[in-house]
Amino acid sequence: MSQKIVLMGAGLIGREHAAMLRANPRVELVGIADVSEAAKAVADEFSARFFTDVREMLDRMKPDGAIIALPNALHVEAALACVERNVPCMVEKPIADSLEAAMRLVTEAEKAGVPVLIGHQRRHSPDIAKARQIVRDGALGRLVAVNAMWMTDKPVPYFDVAWRRLPGGGPLLINLIHDVDCLRFICGDINEVMAFTSNAIRSFEVEDTASVSVRFAGGALGTLLMSDAAVSPFNWDTAAGQALYFPHQPENSYHLAGTKATLSIPGMDIWRHETEAGHWQHALVRQHVTLDGSRAYENQLDHFADVIEGKAEPLISARDGAITLATVLAISRAGREHRTVTVSEMLA
Ligand SMILES: NC(=O)c1ccc[n+]([C@@H]2O[C@H](COP(=O)([O-])OP(=O)(O)OC[C@H]3O[C@@H](n4cnc5c(N)ncnc54)[C@H](O)[C@@H]3O)[C@@H](O)[C@H]2O)c1
Structure with a gap:
């Protein structure tokens, strides 16, 4: 039934x-x-x-x-x-x-x-699930640095709906929250953040652009770049071809760099040396990771x-969703107050 x-x-x-x-x-x-x-x-x-x-x-x-x-x-x-x-x-x-x-x-x-x-x-998308497994299996070595981008150009009528341009809406809470959640899911919790936010293009109360630095609990550092006012294929929605009402523009939106290899997502290529002795003067080999074709x-x-x-x-339980929200609100606060904000102070 x-x-x-x-x-x-x-x-x-x-x-x-x-x-x-x-x-x-x-x-x-x-x-x-x-x-x-x-x-x-x-x-x-x-x-x-x-x-x-x-x-x-x-x-x-x-x-x-x-x-x-x-x-x-x-x-x-x-x-x-x-x-x-x-x-x-x-x-x-x-x-x-x-x-x-x-x-x-x-x-x-x-x-x-x-x-x-x-x-x-x-989190239900095969690339994100596979990336989490790759990191957990240690295939990248120790995670060192992570880069995520979500940049695209929303059309003007999208903002006719008032809640999207007012505090409580805005692209940090509507869009970048997905990337923050993905990074938490794949790389583990984020402990502290710094950020610049700007509304220079759209002039709404909420941001249209943000650049963010984060420190993961596991020690890796990360940067996130977000804008809903820039023409760009560098966002997971169009890059992965999983989103419902966007064209598929194959590109990468995340790079996870470790002591043994780097993984790009959603292109799903792993770059590594041929031998353990390899270093920056040796060419890298690229291994493509195949996915199951299921849809998020x-x-x-x-x-x-x-x-x-x-x-x-x-x-993703309510508690897990609340931690993702706390991380995004920490980014928002860091942008407003021009200081490092910890996720634990948000949750305290
Ligand atoms: N996961 C995703 O891919 C994804 C994509 C888009 C939006 N969202 C989220 O989904 C939610 C909705 O976003 P949207 O873009 O569809 O918004 P929307 O404004 O297009 O739709 C919201 C709907 O709720 C209705 N509504 C408003 N107040 C109501 C009330 N008191 N009782 C009953 N209905 C009411 C509105 O009339 C409207 O039809 C947001 O939280 C957004 O962040 C998620």
Whole structure:
């Protein structure tokens, strides 16, 4: 029997979730809650009941699971409504727009024992999963330095939606949070950060560009470069070809350099010397790592179905999502206060 799923928010990503739910026989989209007129048509298109209130939908539809694709500031209230009713939920990233709200959800979900999966879909992507395995297997040696880029040009109408250009939105919380989560997943936790942020191109309250330095708990150093106002193929979304509504522009967005080799992602090439005695005056050999061809969003939905059926624990729990959020908020604070910020002080 398929799992009955309700969707909260049928905007940009919510509509993609609706399409994925329709394509997966393990799940059935039974209800959509949204406050916009346009969403009513989406509900009709997907033969789902339409509601304007998420709580009423939960009470009337009694679903097996819920997907929350609302603006960032509404995630926690909606997720708490699910937890109160013992309904497993998948919450789009970021878990919340503040750490206080995130920790409220962590506490309530853990107390009630209701699974909450945070929608960092890249962890379900074969390149990211393989990179984590490569690092853990020691194939790169000791990790030394990490570089990540997320740069692209968002169109002007994207910002007609107010929450995206106000505090609580912005590309650190909407986009770079994915890269931060990936790096945590692959390389381990980040302890401290420094950052410059700028709104020089778009002049919104939130940043459009950031350059970030990080220190991982394992000792490696990293840099992250982000802009939503620069024409560039150097972002995981277009580079990996896994994202839902972007062209595939094969490139690399991450480089992980170790004492034995460097891995580029998502191109998945490992560069190393032919022999242990090799050094900078010797040519490197390139080994391509093949992947299984599965896709991030489909894998994420399958995983959520496993979570609902009790076959798996969330790959990204609320607590894990809160640590990713704390890391991104540390970057934001470092940019504002022009100082080094530790993730532990954010969580204290
Ligand atoms: N994982 C990903 O790849 C990915 C991609 C895009 C967005 N997101 C995340 O998904 C979330 C939604 O982003 P989006 O770009 O789709 O936003 P959006 O603004 O396009 O959609 C949000 C929807 O929520 C509805 N809504 C607003 N207030 C509501 C309320 N009180 N009750 C019910 N519905 C309400 C809006 O009418 C809208 O249809 C954000 O948290 C964003 O960070 C994730």
